[in-house]
Amino acid sequence: MNKRRRLLMTGQKLPLAEWKRELRAEKAALRDSLSLDQRTSWSSLACSHASEWLRQEGASSFMAYVSFRSELDTRPLITAAWAQARKVVLPRVIQASGRMSLHAVASWEDLAPGAYGIQEPITGAIELPCPEGVPDVVFVPGLAFDSRGGRLGYGRGYYDRLRATWEAELTESARPPVWAGLAYGQQLVQEVPMDDHDAYMDMLITEDGIIHCRKERELWS
Numbered sequence: 001m002n003k004r005r006r007l008l009m010t011g012q013k014l015p016l017a018e019w020k021r022e023l024r025a026e027k028a029a030l031r032d033s034l035s036l037d038q039r040t041s042w043s044s045l046a047c048s049h050a051s052e053w054l055r056q057e058g059a060s061s062f063m064a065y066v067s068f069r070s071e072l073d074t075r076p077l078i079t080a081a082w083a084q085a086r087k088v089v090l091p092r093v094i095q096a097s098g099r100m101s102l103h104a105v106a107s108w109e110d111l112a113p114g115a116y117g118i119q120e121p122i123t124g125a126i127e128l129p130c131p132e133g134v135p136d137v138v139f140v141p142g143l144a145f146d147s148r149g150g151r152l153g154y155g156r157g158y159y160d161r162l163r164a165t166w167e168a169e170l171t172e173s174a175r176p177p178v179w180a181g182l183a184y185g186q187q188l189v190q191e192v193p194m195d196d197h198d199a200y201m202d203m204l205i206t207e208d209g210i211i212h213c214r215k216e217r218e219l220w221s
C-alpha cells in the first residue's frame with residue numbers, strides 16, 4: 001500500500017475505518033488468489049522458521065490458531081510442537097462477548113468446527129485460567145502486517161481484546177508473551193492503519209524468515 005493512499009483527492013485523510021476496510025478486501029482477495037500448492041509450500045517454510053525459533057528460545061508453550069479460508073496453514077507448526085512435547089493452546093471464540101477462551105489441545109481429535117467454521121477446542125474442553133494459562137508465545141493470524149508490527153485482522157478485535165485482558169491481569173513481574181504474526185510475505189505492507197486499541201506484534205514470521213518489529217521504528221518504504 002502506497003503512503004499517498006491515505007489522502008483522498010480532496011487532500012483529506014482517508015478515515016481509518018475505510019482504509020482498514022479497503023486493505024482487508026484487497027489483501028483477502030490477493031491471498032485467495034494463491035494456489036493451494038503455493039500456500040502449502042510457504043506455510044511449511046514459515047512453520048519451520050517458527051518451530052526452529054521456538055526451539056532456540058526454549059519456549060514451553062504457545063498459542064496458535066487453526067487456519068481457515070486461505071490463511072497460512074499452521075498444522076505443521078502444531079504437529080511439530082506435539083512431537084516435541086510443547087504445550088499448544090488454541091482459542092474458542094465466544095461471539096456474544098467478542099472474547100476468546102483458551103484451551104490446551106493435544107490432538108486433532110480434540111477439535112470441532114466452531115464460530116465462523118473455524119476448528120476449535122470441543123465444548124467441555126478445560127479452560128486455561130488467566131494469568132497462569134498465559135503461554136510463552138502467541139502466533140497471530142492476520143490479513144496484513146507492517147514493519148512496526150502493525151496488524152490488520154478480520155475486524156472483530158478478538159486478539160486486541162485478549163491482549164488488553166492480559167495487560168490488565170498480568171502482574172508486573174510476570175513475563176508477557178511474545179506476539180508473533182504469521183503470514184505470507186505478500187501480506188507485508190508499507191503501513192497498516194492502526195487504532196489506539198490495536199495490538200502491535202513483536203515479530204513477524206513468513207516463508208522468508210523472521211522479522212523483529214518495533215512500534216517506534218520507521219515504516220518500510
Ligand SMILES: Nc1nc2c(c(=O)[nH]1)N(C=O)[C@@H](CNc1ccc(C(=O)N[C@@H](CCC(=O)O)C(=O)O)cc1)CN2
Pocket residue numbers: 065066067068071091093100116118141142153154155156157158159
Ligand atoms: N484461523 C483463525 N482463527 C481465528 C481468527 C482468525 O483470524 N483466524 N480470529 C481473529 O480475530 C478470530 C475469529 N475472527 C473472525 C472475525 C470475523 C470473521 C468474519 O467472517 N468476518 C466477515 C465480515 C463481516 C463480519 O464481521 O461478520 C468476513 O470476513 O466476511 C471471521 C473470523 C479467532 N479465531
Ligand SMILES: Nc1ncnc2c1ncn2[C@@H]1O[C@H](COP(=O)(O)OP(=O)(O)OP(=O)(O)O)[C@@H](O)[C@H]1O
Pocket residue numbers: 020151152153154155156157158159160161164195197198
Ligand atoms: N480492548 C478492546 N476492548 C473492547 N473492544 C475492542 C478492544 N479492541 C478492539 N475492540 C473493538 O473491536 C473492533 C474491531 O477492531 P479492529 O478493526 O482493530 O479488528 P482487528 O484487529 O482487525 O480484528 P481481529 O482481531 O478480529 O482479527 C472495534 O470495534 C474495536 O472497537
